[in-house]
Amino acid sequence: EPEVTQTPSHQVTQMGQEVILRCVPISNHLYFYWYRQILGQKVEFLVSFYNNEISEKSEIFDDQFSVERPDGSNFTLKIRSTKLEDSAMYFCASTVAGGLSYEQYFGPGTRLTVT
Amino acid sequence: AQSVAQPEDQVNVAEGNPLTVKCTYSVSGNPYLFWYVQYPNRGLQFLLKYITGDNLVKGSYGFEAEFNKSQTSFHLKKPSALVSDSALYFCAVRDNGADKIIFGKGTRLHILP
Secondary structure (H helix, E strand, O other): OOEEEEEOOOEEEOOOOOOOEOOOOOOOOOOEEEEEEEEOEEEEEEEEOOOOOOEOOOOOOOEEEEOOOOOOOOEEEEEOOOOOOHEEEEEEEEEOOOOOOOEEOOOOOOOEEEE | OOOEEOOOOEEEEEOOOOEEEEEEEEEOOOOEEEEEEEEEOOOOEEEEEEEEOOOOOOOOHHHHHEEEEEEEEEEEEEEOOOHOOOEEEEEEEEEEOOOEEEEOOEEEEEEEE
C-alpha cells in the first residue's frame, strides 16, 4: 500500500539554525499538508499546498516557515531560524483531491528538537 | 468554528471486552468526521470516516463509529478489544470550506491482557 514517507525521522538543531524537513507524498496525490504536534498537545495544522501554491496557512505558519515542491515527488518544510518552541513532531500529509470527504494520509513524522 | 472534544485522556479495557472511545463535535454545516490512530513512533493512520449515509461506519482493524446527530457525537467502538489496539486515538473534523483537519486532543487506549 502506498505511504507518505518523511526524512529524517529525528533532527536535532541549534536555535537560530535553518532546517528542512522532507516528505514524499503518495504519488497520485495532489494536495499536501504540514501539521505539527508539540509533545503532549494536539496535532495542529500548519499549511496546505496545491498546484504549487499555498492554499491555506495557520497563524503558526509565519515568515520563518516556507514550503516547496522542488520536483515531482518531494514536498519540503523549511524553518529559517529555529526557535526552542519549534521543537515538535512534524507530520506531512497528502490527499488525492481537495473535497471535504477525502481523508488525508499522514507520514510517520519528523521529530525536531531545537536546543 | 469547527471543533471536536475527546472527554477522556485515557481509557482502559480488558482484552476481549467491547471498547468505546468518545468524541463530540461542533460544526456549522454538515459534519465530515474522521478517526485516526497513532501507534508509538508511527504516524497518524486513518481508521474511518463519516461523510453521509448510514450512521454506523465501519473501518479498519474491526473498528466502527456511530454518528449521532442529535447528540453531536461520533464515538469509536470495537466489539472485542485486542492488546494490539493499544494506541493513541484522535477524533477529527474537516473544516468546512477549508483544507485543514481539526484534531481532538487524543485518547490513549490501554487494552489490558
